[in-house]
Amino acid sequence: MDIPEGFPDMPIPEDNQLTEDRVALGKQLFYDMRLSRQSDVSCASCHLQERAFADQNILSIGTQERVGFRNVPSLANIGYHPYLFREGGGISLETQVLGPLEAEDEMDFNMVEAVERLSQFPDYQEQAQTAYGRPFSAFVLSRALAAFQRTLISGNSAFDQDQRGELALSEAAARGLQLFTSEKTNCQNCHDGFDFSNYAFENNGLYEQYNDTGRSRVTFQDSDIGKFKVPSLRNVALTPPYMHDGSLSDLESVIEHYNTGGKAHVNKSSLIRPLGLSDDEKSDLIEFLKSLSDNCFISNPDFAIE
Ligand code: HEC
Ligand code: HEC
Structure with missing residues (x-):
C-alpha cells in the first residue's frame, strides 16, 4: 500500500x-x-x-x-x-x-x-x-x-502537493488554510491531523432539537445528544450535501452555519460561536476546502471495476 x-x-x-x-x-x-x-x-x-x-x-x-x-x-x-x-x-x-x-x-x-x-x-x-x-x-x-x-x-490533493513542496496553493486557498488553522475560526480544533478529523464526537449546533440524536443512540446519555463523529474534510467539495442528514446543501451554507455560531443546544461545543467572517474570508475558506479534493483518488483504476 x-x-x-x-x-x-x-x-x-x-x-x-x-x-x-x-x-x-x-x-x-x-x-x-x-x-x-x-x-x-x-x-x-x-x-x-x-x-x-x-x-x-x-x-x-x-x-x-x-x-x-x-x-x-x-x-x-x-x-x-x-x-x-x-x-x-x-x-x-x-x-x-x-x-x-x-x-x-x-x-x-x-x-x-x-x-x-x-x-x-x-x-x-x-x-x-x-x-x-x-x-x-x-x-x-x-x-x-x-x-x-x-x-x-486519499492523500494527493492540491493541499498535500503544497505540503510536499510540489505545487503551491492558490493565494485564496492559502489564506483559507491560515483562517482554518487560526483561533478566529477554531476549525482545526476538531478537523485536525492528516485526515482533518480528530474522530471525536461533537455537537456543532445544527439543531435546537435533534430528530437523530447521534452518539446518544449508542451511549443512552443525554450529554451525547446531537453529537456526531467529526467528519474528515478530505474531498469534501465532492460530497454535497453535508452533515449527518444532508441538511446543508453546499459549502457556502456550511460556512454560513459556522459563521452564525449555530443553534443553541446544551451540548453544543464552546468552540462553535459567531465568527464574524467577511465575505472574502468565507470564500477563502471555501477555496481551501476545495484544495482537499484528490483527483488521483477518484480516478484511480485500482478502485474501479472494468
Ligand atoms: C466542535 C468541533 C467542530 C468545529 C470547531 C468545527 N467543526 Fe465542522 N463538523 C463538526 C461535526 C461534529 C460535523 C458533523 C456534524 C453532523 O454530522 O451533523 C462537522 C461537519 C463539517 C462539515 C461537513 C462535512 C460533511 O461531509 O458533511 C464541514 C464542511 C465542516 N464541518 C467544516 C468546518 C469548518 C470550515 C470549521 C471552522 C469554521 C468547522 N467545521 C469547525 C465538528 C466541528
Ligand atoms: C443504501 C446505501 C448504502 C449501501 C448500499 C451501503 N452503504 Fe455504507 N453507508 C451508507 C450510509 C447512509 C452510511 C452512514 C450510516 C450511519 O452513519 O449510520 C454508511 C456508512 C458506511 C461505513 C462507515 C463510514 C464512516 O464514516 O464511519 C462503511 C465502512 C460503509 N458504509 C461501507 C459499506 C459497505 C462495505 C457496503 C456494502 C456491503 C455498504 N457500505 C453499502 C449507505 C450505504
Whole structure:
C-alpha cells in the first residue's frame, strides 16, 4: 500500500493482513449487486468512486429506492477510523458489513443467504481459496470487503502537493488554510491531523432539537445528544450535501452555519460561536476546502471495476 507522506501506519488486524488477492476479492464484492436481496444495489451504488465513495443524495437511497435515515459518508481513509458510522456504533470494518447487508432500506438481505448465494459461483470459491485458504464464507466475505476498503487512501490533493513542496496553493486557498488553522475560526480544533478529523464526537449546533440524536443512540446519555463523529474534510467539495442528514446543501451554507455560531443546544461545543467572517474570508475558506479534493483518488483504476 502507498501510504502518503505524513500519514501514520494503518492498524490492520492480525488475521486480515493485506494481500493483493484479498483486496481484489473485496473489490469484486464491493461492486456486486448480488449482495442485496433484489440484486439491485451494491456497496458502490451508495459509495461512488467519483464522489470519493460517498454520493450526492440528501439521505441514502437503497434497494427498491428506499430512503434511509442518514447522508452517505465518504470512505476515503476509512481504514484509519477508530470506530464506524456517524455515531460511532461500528467497531471494525470486518463487522461493519452486517449493517448495510441487513438494513431494510439498504440491501435488505442477510449474511447467511448472501453467503449461500455467492458460494454457488465457482469464481468466488476459487478466489476465496487463493485469498484465505478456505471456502467462501461469512469470514471471507467480511474480511475481503474490509481489506479492499483499507486501500481507499486519499492523500494527493492540491493541499498535500503544497505540503510536499510540489505545487503551491492558490493565494485564496492559502489564506483559507491560515483562517482554518487560526483561533478566529477554531476549525482545526476538531478537523485536525492528516485526515482533518480528530474522530471525536461533537455537537456543532445544527439543531435546537435533534430528530437523530447521534452518539446518544449508542451511549443512552443525554450529554451525547446531537453529537456526531467529526467528519474528515478530505474531498469534501465532492460530497454535497453535508452533515449527518444532508441538511446543508453546499459549502457556502456550511460556512454560513459556522459563521452564525449555530443553534443553541446544551451540548453544543464552546468552540462553535459567531465568527464574524467577511465575505472574502468565507470564500477563502471555501477555496481551501476545495484544495482537499484528490483527483488521483477518484480516478484511480485500482478502485474501479472494468
Ligand atoms: C443504501 C446505501 C448504502 C449501501 C448500499 C451501503 N452503504 Fe455504507 N453507508 C451508507 C450510509 C447512509 C452510511 C452512514 C450510516 C450511519 O452513519 O449510520 C454508511 C456508512 C458506511 C461505513 C462507515 C463510514 C464512516 O464514516 O464511519 C462503511 C465502512 C460503509 N458504509 C461501507 C459499506 C459497505 C462495505 C457496503 C456494502 C456491503 C455498504 N457500505 C453499502 C449507505 C450505504
Ligand atoms: C466542535 C468541533 C467542530 C468545529 C470547531 C468545527 N467543526 Fe465542522 N463538523 C463538526 C461535526 C461534529 C460535523 C458533523 C456534524 C453532523 O454530522 O451533523 C462537522 C461537519 C463539517 C462539515 C461537513 C462535512 C460533511 O461531509 O458533511 C464541514 C464542511 C465542516 N464541518 C467544516 C468546518 C469548518 C470550515 C470549521 C471552522 C469554521 C468547522 N467545521 C469547525 C465538528 C466541528
